[in-house]
Amino acid sequence: MNKTMRDRAARAIAECRLIATMSEEPGHITRRFLTPPVHAVHAHLRARMEALCMTVHTDAVGNLRGLWQPEGAGPKRLVLGSHIDTVPDAGAFDGVLGVTLALELVEIAQQQQLALPIEIIAFSEEEGVRYGVPFLGSRAVAGIFDETMLAYEDADGVRMEDTIRALGLNPAKLAEAALDANTLGFLEIHIEQGPVLEAENLQVAVVSAIVGQTRGALVFTGHANHAGTTPFALRRDALAGAAEWIVAVESLAQKTDGLVATVGKITIEPNAANVVPGAAHASLDLRHENDGIRATALKELLAEAQAIAARRSLTVEWAEQMSEPAVPMDPHLTHLLAEALEATGFPTKTMPSGAGHDAMVLAARVPTAMLFLRSPGGVSHHPDEAVREEDVEAALQVSAKFLEQIAAGCPTLAT
């Protein structure tokens, strides 16, 4: 008798909870790139893949990869998966759920006798905690892994290449980790890690794009004065200028649809209660799925900062630290995914992802789609991170339908 989708959702969640026990820190979930608990996760997932008659190997960057090749099917495969590393003191679902759901989807595809080869990739590294660089796993799969990174050292002075070798892997074979030429697409299922779906009372959404991001710092410089002896008219208060600008940043975000603008960091000098601030350093994090809108917003905010500074006899300087373009998901796969939502009875919600994902890296190499499911409370990167069983079930229903459509409609499949 086939398992119900609800049973499968429960199992995918239980598997995440089981994998959560494989951690560098007892009682907390911490699993950095190729640390010992990752070996345990590999062993567990390998057994699960082999039970599904998949051909399993670990590539040279430590991604665990299983291939289900149905008898008589052509060579064109769909890739499913997400990452199995975590931030320190993480939750149980960020990344891992995309892998445990992929295992359910392979079994569903087998039961439905879909003539669709499926590769599961459990990416070894997405968070960037151990070596300060994210997406190690997906970079190798996308064929853009910069091998000079192999010399990077972790906090204990262990080189990345030695970490790889310790797992019995050969860093010289990194190029072989690249996606098979016969890959027709990649689907990543991931928790939203934000509060949008919950606020809109929705279970799942199709990701339209990974937002582009500008990050930098603005420094307002005025003059530090004695707070008691300097009247308002003679002050050049850098914090007052920064405060006026922070209000303007928020106001622009409020009136620009989809714009996410954050001043998350501020430090002032000399930062003493009785001294008029002489300098204020404020961070800016600006995100939008449309690069043009983001560029216009940045221009507007910098002009506003200049206007504020001029009015207050301050100077202001902007130092850009990062500018990453938006990565749109593949229109065709995204359309299919939206159709799968509709076919399974869910509103066809589309939203950008405000955070980066392996899907962002693979999109440069292969048509890529992404499915979000609701994060209760919007909580992620925290032990309280959770999922609702009915939402995991919804994600399974939608992605199973997506696989059906791919298997049925893909003209490149030889069945």
Place this chain on the structure above:
Amino acid sequence: MNKTMRDRAARAIAECRLIATMSEEPGHITRRFLTPPVHAVHAHLRARMEALCMTVHTDAVGNLRGLWQPEGAGPKRLVLGSHIDTVPDAGAFDGVLGVTLALELVEIAQQQQLALPIEIIAFSEEEGVRYGVPFLGSRAVAGIFDETMLAYEDADGVRMEDTIRALGLNPAKLAEAALDANTLGFLEIHIEQGPVLEAENLQVAVVSAIVGQTRGALVFTGHANHAGTTPFALRRDALAGAAEWIVAVESLAQKTDGLVATVGKITIEPNAANVVPGAAHASLDLRHENDGIRATALKELLAEAQAIAARRSLTVEWAEQMSEPAVPMDPHLTHLLAEALEATGFPTKTMPSGAGHDAMVLAARVPTAMLFLRSPGGVSHHPDEAVREEDVEAALQVSAKFLEQIAAGCPTLAT
């Protein structure tokens, strides 16, 4: 031949520069409570006082005191002086100038044969650097020295009473440091330490009051969220709330005559560029010479904080750390000082002092007046602290006239 006032101004400045060389740190001016360079300052000032035929002693808190008792004059004395300690890496004039000018004034009084006894007090401690408590010298003179402070230790673990004993003084005799019952008033001459006189192109001003001061911290609490995945409408951004309030603080100061309001310190949590701030701690320093206006302003700013917090689903808490009432200067002496300005041809500018002074402490015990002179650039507590010779001359002219008026008009003087 009598010295001109300009010569006296030049000498008072030269004496400050000489005393500046008596420092704990070569090349910098640092002279904390009763440290070795203070002994050198005492020796120098004692010689100057004795050359003026003054009777000199050091009281039990280390104030150097000289009395000029003109032959045939009554017992009622006027006290002149200021402090000889400094902040670390100080300027040469904060405090000390009030003492070197007092020496000139005694000589002027002698030459003019004023029948006015004059006591000069070089207060040993005003800044509060060594033991974390300001006004040690003037507290003892005002008879309000709390003797439990004798057990306080400095950064090297040296108790205050041992510091006092090391100078050959007896802390058991602190009560004897109190002002003589025959004191008719105190005049302190001090640099403004602010930019007001310079901005108004004035040389000297009569101090109306030492402003009252409220100091405290406001904590806005919201919720820390991922900056990328949390849209504006779902944020509870503590920094955005604090920024709106900082703008409101400035705006109230701008429209309230004489109100000095400063947010000099802000710290936020977690203070990361990609996290919506969950908490913001902002200091408030509020000063006015009218306690009622200060209280109303505080009430208004806390109500504004509450309104901002309510609108943004934040909470806000106020912790008051200090509330000191304003100390008005003596109306009669202040009037005499203003008359002295007028008589010597200066505009009768009156202004509050935004900083504390020994005059604030003595005012509780004896009629007190204070004369400010211009601080170039408003700079103080900094090696660049300066005075202009013509301003020092102006201060001398005004205070010499003040002494004349006191000597002539004081009905309690028996001549």
